Amino acid sequence: MTREKENPLKKSSGRRKTPEPLEESALYEFAVRALGRRMRTVAELKRLMRLRVEPGEAGEAKMQAVIGRLKEHQYLNDARYAADYTRMRQENERFGRRRVQRELIQRGVHGDIIGNALDAAYADVSERELARRYLERKRLHKPTNDKETARVVRNMVRAGFSTGTIFALLKTWKVDDAALAAVESLDVPESST
16 A cells, blocks of 8 residues: 655645634633734624634624624724724725715615714815815826716716716716716616615
């Protein structure tokens, strides 16, 4: 009988060894390190922790205890996260309300918290002015044909601006009526969120 020697250059089977479930104190340290890397919502942190606890009620109980402790120490606060995230996306990226709303929903923030954060951040902001600043930031210029007009519209919708604001800006650019009609016929979907 001959034994095959393990080839050190041979690739592994691709399966990762699942880590041992963590005890509550180790899970707390894991969560604090995760929050130290970047801000997270409760839902995002739960997704991370779920990979490090045993499945079932015991794992859920550990996660709830850790979440409670983090909230008690004010390391975890979805309302503060939503307010900071909204402010940063509006000031730095110049995104419209709808884009920020979609992103917060994807991060697992509750709808009431999102609404309060958006109302506070966008209360004194003109959507048209924000859209103009977005266009400047992205260096989008007056379109010269239908294709460029459609590209600007798609870009603006993706950035979270309403179609009313987009068409008002296109009219200030004196975009050809035929191009506006062509874009309107595309039926650009407004975010339902």
